[in-house]
Amino acid sequence: MQELPNIILYAIPFFVASIVLEIYVLYKRKQKTYKTKDAFTSISMGIGNVLLGFLTKTIVLIAFFYIYNNFRLFTIPITWWSFVLLLFLDDFSYYWFHRISHECRLFWASHVVHHSSENYNLSTALRQTWSGGFYTFIFWLWLPFLGFHPGMIILQMSISLIYQFWIHTETINKMPKWFEAVMNTPSHHRVHHGSNPIYLDRNHAGIFIIWDKLFKTFQPELDDEKVVYGLVENIKTYNLFKIAFSEWFNMFKDVFSKNKSILSSMRYFIKPPGWKHDGTGKLSEDLKNEWLKDRT
Structure with missing residues (x-):
């Protein structure tokens, strides 16, 4: 060592x-x-x-x-x-x-x-x-x-x-x-x-x-699609503690929100970002499909 x-x-x-x-x-x-x-x-x-x-x-x-x-x-x-x-x-x-x-x-x-x-x-x-x-x-x-x-x-x-x-x-x-x-x-x-x-x-x-x-997760950088950096919904802060822990807060807020089953609550830990128990959320694949549809 x-x-x-x-x-x-x-x-x-x-x-x-x-x-x-x-x-x-x-x-x-x-x-x-x-x-x-x-x-x-x-x-x-x-x-x-x-x-x-x-x-x-x-x-x-x-x-x-x-x-x-x-x-x-x-x-x-x-x-x-x-x-x-x-x-x-x-x-x-x-x-x-x-x-x-x-x-x-x-x-x-x-x-x-x-x-x-x-x-x-x-x-x-x-x-x-x-x-x-x-x-x-x-x-x-x-x-x-x-x-x-x-x-x-x-x-x-x-x-x-x-x-x-x-x-x-x-x-x-x-x-x-x-x-x-x-x-x-x-x-x-x-x-x-x-x-x-x-x-x-x-x-x-x-x-x-x-x-x-x-594993088919490769995407080349496209000449006609300039990269926009950041998140789908940006945090908009320079506060170190908010950057470090805001998503933890948001995740637990979703876990302990009312009007859903225990199983649905636990799914907030394992499902992708954007998932909602009531089906209103949008995953990255949903956003991508909408983007591709608009391009055609």
């Missing part, structure tokens, strides 16, 4: 330098994708995530080590080939965590934070949840069960997060075709952050876009 560093902390100077460079490039291009309050809000959310990470990573490691020490099927060595294998298995876990975070309101309650900015730049990458770290790690529990050392898993999860930092930008249009075909890129991830109906709940990739293509 002592030989596997917390690379997120080492990456912070790189994050800061990259944001400064992006601001300079955008200034030269006369593009305005930064708003001071929004950027500081994103950075503040990121700082809160890092501070809470000292607690959440302890919880995660305890869970990983408990499974690894008591239930692992194999003992996978810490070597080059196991890191290559883990790269793909971790990314597979991330894809399903990310997809479920859009399709299940319990997980959306924490993930919505990352989509709450109406701007898209490198500072947006730092707008991270304050609550997700306490429970979203369950998507990775199968890895220590297989026999991957917990330190390896934490390290690879950090590598994935660092990779995803650079794709939060409009300064890069498209990468080479071979790269776009396999890897997650700024173009693919701009789609993911779009509130346009055609872009909703698409491109959940972490590092490899192949999972979205395999």
